[in-house]
Amino acid sequence: MSEETFDVIIVGAGALGVATAYYMQQNNPDKKILLVERTLAAGQANTAMSAAAVRNMFSSSTNQILTDTSIKCFEYIQNELGHDLLFEKTGYLWLLSKEQFEHESVQLWMKRMEKSGIHYKVYNKDELKKLIPSLNVNFAGDEEAELMNLQEVCYGLYGGDCGVLDPTRLVEYYFEEFKKITHVKPRFGVNVQKLLLEAEPKLDLPGEPYVWQQKKIKGVVTNKGTFRADVTVLATGAWANELLDPVGINSMTKAKKRQLFVLHAEDNPKMVELLDTKGFNEINCIPFTILPSAGVYFRPQLQERGYWIGCGDKFGRAYEYIQTDEMMVPESAYYENSMYPVLSKYFPAFEGARPVNSWAGGYCYSPDSIPFVYMECGVLVVNGASGSGIMKADALARIADALYRGEPEAELFGGKKVSSKMLSIKDRNVEIESVVI
Amino acid sequence: MSEETFDVIIVGAGALGVATAYYMQQNNPDKKILLVERTLAAGQANTAMSAAAVRNMFSSSTNQILTDTSIKCFEYIQNELGHDLLFEKTGYLWLLSKEQFEHESVQLWMKRMEKSGIHYKVYNKDELKKLIPSLNVNFAGDEEAELMNLQEVCYGLYGGDCGVLDPTRLVEYYFEEFKKITHVKPRFGVNVQKLLLEAEPKLDLPGEPYVWQQKKIKGVVTNKGTFRADVTVLATGAWANELLDPVGINSMTKAKKRQLFVLHAEDNPKMVELLDTKGFNEINCIPFTILPSAGVYFRPQLQERGYWIGCGDKFGRAYEYIQTDEMMVPESAYYENSMYPVLSKYFPAFEGARPVNSWAGGYCYSPDSIPFVYMECGVLVVNGASGSGIMKADALARIADALYRGEPEAELFGGKKVSSKMLSIKDRNVEIESVVI
Numbered sequence: 001m002s003e004e005t006f007d008v009i010i011v012g013a014g015a016l017g018v019a020t021a022y023y024m025q026q027n028n029p030d031k032k033i034l035l036v037e038r039t040l041a042a043g044q045a046n047t048a049m050s051a052a053a054v055r056n057m058f059s060s061s062t063n064q065i066l067t068d069t070s071i072k073c074f075e076y077i078q079n080e081l082g083h084d085l086l087f088e089k090t091g092y093l094w095l096l097s098k099e100q101f102e103h104e105s106v107q108l109w110m111k112r113m114e115k116s117g118i119h120y121k122v123y124n125k126d127e128l129k130k131l132i133p134s135l136n137v138n139f140a141g142d143e144e145a146e147l148m149n150l151q152e153v154c155y156g157l158y159g160g161d162c163g164v165l166d167p168t169r170l171v172e173y174y175f176e177e178f179k180k181i182t183h184v185k186p187r188f189g190v191n192v193q194k195l196l197l198e199a200e201p202k203l204d205l206p207g208e209p210y211v212w213q214q215k216k217i218k219g220v221v222t223n224k225g226t227f228r229a230d231v232t233v234l235a236t237g238a239w240a241n242e243l244l245d246p247v248g249i250n251s252m253t254k255a256k257k258r259q260l261f262v263l264h265a266e267d268n269p270k271m272v273e274l275l276d277t278k279g280f281n282e283i284n285c286i287p288f289t290i291l292p293s294a295g296v297y298f299r300p301q302l303q304e305r306g307y308w309i310g311c312g313d314k315f316g317r318a319y320e321y322i323q324t325d326e327m328m329v330p331e332s333a334y335y336e337n338s339m340y341p342v343l344s345k346y347f348p349a350f351e352g353a354r355p356v357n358s359w360a361g362g363y364c365y366s367p368d369s370i371p372f373v374y375m376e377c378g379v380l381v382v383n384g385a386s387g388s389g390i391m392k393a394d395a396l397a398r399i400a401d402a403l404y405r406g407e408p409e410a411e412l413f414g415g416k417k418v419s420s421k422m423l424s425i426k427d428r429n430v431e432i433e434s435v436v437i
Numbered sequence: 438m439s440e441e442t443f444d445v446i447i448v449g450a451g452a453l454g455v456a457t458a459y460y461m462q463q464n465n466p467d468k469k470i471l472l473v474e475r476t477l478a479a480g481q482a483n484t485a486m487s488a489a490a491v492r493n494m495f496s497s498s499t500n501q502i503l504t505d506t507s508i509k510c511f512e513y514i515q516n517e518l519g520h521d522l523l524f525e526k527t528g529y530l531w532l533l534s535k536e537q538f539e540h541e542s543v544q545l546w547m548k549r550m551e552k553s554g555i556h557y558k559v560y561n562k563d564e565l566k567k568l569i570p571s572l573n574v575n576f577a578g579d580e581e582a583e584l585m586n587l588q589e590v591c592y593g594l595y596g597g598d599c600g601v602l603d604p605t606r607l608v609e610y611y612f613e614e615f616k617k618i619t620h621v622k623p624r625f626g627v628n629v630q631k632l633l634l635e636a637e638p639k640l641d642l643p644g645e646p647y648v649w650q651q652k653k654i655k656g657v658v659t660n661k662g663t664f665r666a667d668v669t670v671l672a673t674g675a676w677a678n679e680l681l682d683p684v685g686i687n688s689m690t691k692a693k694k695r696q697l698f699v700l701h702a703e704d705n706p707k708m709v710e711l712l713d714t715k716g717f718n719e720i721n722c723i724p725f726t727i728l729p730s731a732g733v734y735f736r737p738q739l740q741e742r743g744y745w746i747g748c749g750d751k752f753g754r755a756y757e758y759i760q761t762d763e764m765m766v767p768e769s770a771y772y773e774n775s776m777y778p779v780l781s782k783y784f785p786a787f788e789g790a791r792p793v794n795s796w797a798g799g800y801c802y803s804p805d806s807i808p809f810v811y812m813e814c815g816v817l818v819v820n821g822a823s824g825s826g827i828m829k830a831d832a833l834a835r836i837a838d839a840l841y842r843g844e845p846e847a848e849l850f851g852g853k854k855v856s857s858k859m860l861s862i863k864d865r866n867v868e869i870e871s872v873v874i
Contacts, residue, residue, distance in 0.1 A: 148649040211750045211775040212585040212731040245756040252804050294649040313648045319682040321758045338648040367689050
């Protein structure tokens with residue numbers, strides 16, 4: 001098999017991989033940076049499966065700064081650089097029961113947002129009913145709702161600096177900018193089989209490396225030959241364990257399946273009316289909305305005049321060691337039995353709505369729902385975004401680049417500086433994120 | 438298959454399982470508690486494979502209190518209750534290079550021990566040479582040592598409240614005490630195949646449970662039938678992922694192989710002399726000793742007049758999703774090529790020493806090297822002790838019992854109280870442990 005040598009190899013051309021490639025090449029113009037991807041195009045694996053909603057409304061100050069600066073960068077890319085990301089400020093709306101709203105975790109979340117200057121607004125039940133007349137806020141006497149453990153809507157928590165975008169366009173932006181400046185053409189259809197662990201110096205003894213030898217990851221072994229590099233960046237999301245575990249680096253992450261179902265509004269006046277809800281945002285559409293029960297949520301999709309329905313199922317949905325093929329297959333029974341009954345109970349406008357399309361992919365969860373960016377023995381790991389990687393992509397890529405350059409601090413969009421080790425395993429000092437959808 | 442019902446099922450009769458069984462039965466005398474174990478006797482899986490050294494010298498205040506109180510309890514069991522654990526206060530001796538000793542992590546470690554009242558002593562090179570004349574503290578001109586990246590010993594960090602014990606005797610103590618008070622005979626050869634996840638109430642619809650249903654773990658499915666219980670305790674160490682992941686609870690832990698090699702001193706006067714080193718402890722033996730390089734360590738084994746040699750290999754030794762059969766097989770080449778060259782370089786007394794016995798097992802690592810004890814959806818998880826479960830067994834078992842009883846605090850041996858949620862995932866607030874061997 002052939003062998004080639006580069007300065008940096010970046011594995012994975014999803015949102016995190018292309019953004020990292022771009023900043024690393026921009027700030028290290030002389031380095032030979034090879035971007036490799038298993039599929040045949042950038043951003044076509046889990047990035048394309050995302051609901052691609054972006055929010056700065058997190059409970060941890062870490063996720064707040066990662067998303068707030070990234071979202072502002074996306075606005076800049078769209079408004080100042082003229083690259084249309086289909087970024088629309090629909091806002092995020094959490095519908096909460098009285099008990100949920102008063103829970104200490106939600107109170108702490110609001111307090112921390114205030115402290116960080118994240119804008120949000122609280123709506124009471126009457127205000128919500130006025131803005132969304134078709135919202136069902138009264139389950140009194142509804143035996144089905146009781147059987148389904150549905151909690152009545154009492155409050156709405158709304159963030160106006162949140163919205164939705166097109167993940168493919170975002171990837172396209174970073175990827176095209178990277179291509180303009182890279183010395184090495186990105187390669188697709190490259191399957192990384194293992195990390196190349198070698199002693200340095202090599203003694204050519206049987207069974208090397210021994211415990212007393214210095215060792216380092218020197219690149220990757222792939223189906224297209226061996227690629228050597230000083231630093232190997234893993235932006236492989238839910239596949240990281242497969243590469244890191246065998247060399248004794250614990251990625252700390254696990255995969256979980258997520259599914260989206262597309263509903264079109266066009267022939268249904270009630271669904272059109274709901275889509276065109278006024279009063280929340282300047283574009284006069286219903287916000288990205290999270291229901292109080294069962295983890296069900298929806299995002300408006302304005303280009304196709306419809307909705308994407310998702311569900312953040314927690315207990316009961318398996319974690320996987322690495323992403324499986326089955327995780328790419330949506331289950332129609334899941335929409336029918338689990339999501340639809342909840343959705344149509346809170347929003348009767350959806351009664352009878354059947355999906356016209358669906359897809360599925362994998363989230364990559366970290367233990368504290370804060371991403372990882374760390375450098376260890378020649379590997380730079382960028383992963384564990386726990387379903388919110390797109391909205392953190394710009395900040396994570398800048399931190400990865402700062403770590404690569406050995407800078408103690410990374411400058412995020414807008415000029416704010418953070419420690420480049422803040423997302424590492426060893427020097428981790430973050431608040432546990434509680435607002436995971 | 439048969440079905441039986443209990444109040445509590447405890448899966449795993451290692452050190453953590455039997456201690457938990459004992460405290461839960463003692464404090465809940467009316468409850469029917471079934472202890473099940475896959476192997477044919479208590480403490481014969483990874484517990485028996487341990488180096489069974491115990492230390493309170495950790496860098497995190499959490500691990501300090503868990504071990505300090507457990508070790509004091511072991512002393513009480515041996516000295517006051519008269520159950521001989523073969524607990525001997527050999528002390529722990531870290532041999533450190535100048536660079537290591539001055540590193541901020543070691544300075545912080547010492548500072549935190551002082552703050553917690555953990556006793557330790559620093560020896561300089563001359564003092565060490567006087568106590569251990571055969572210790573090699575000078576690698577000048579030694580090309581092999583240079584090739585092997587061995588760091589010269591310059592300091593010793595010694596903790597006199599640490600020691601070694603017999604893990605089988607420790608398990609025997611808790612297990613026998615549990616058997617005196619339990620209403621249900623423990624069962625061996627029981628292989629738990631999966632956790633029993635059920636909706637409550639069950640609606641007997643196809644595809645249950647749906648996301649909007651309440652659900653709970655209602656027991657376990659095993660090769661000996663289904664056992665139902667209100668609470669299922671998992672003290673399964675490196676096997677936890679196999680049971681937790683499928684139901685959507687992330688155990689956060691991973692397994693790693695560890696091996697021990699036994700050397701007998703009897704026919705080797707130099708090894709005898711080293712074993713009988715005076716001046717560190719009252720029993721006049723060499724302490725449990727950690728070398729500065731490559732993670733190699735040894736413990737004295739006084740009953741058989743010898744040593745157990747181990748190695749905390751980090752980068753380069755694979756993490757596994759769950760323990761594999763291969764992890765139970767020691768590799769003689771590993772002793773010869775990796776451990777022996779290091780060991781004999783610092784301690785020439787070991788020159789030519791060949792193992793008379795060896796074994797291997799699995800560590801269960803948590804991300805912060807602090808154990809987990811948490812209750813979620815009917816499962817009480819006690820794991821992730823990262824290779825120091827035996828020395829924390831008493832404290833972890835008391836915390837698990839307090840959680841089961843819904844007590845906000847657990848009283849540890851000696852009367853100190855800690856939050857019973859301090860080792861949970863959601864309310865975790867611990868310092869990352871840096872002193873992992």
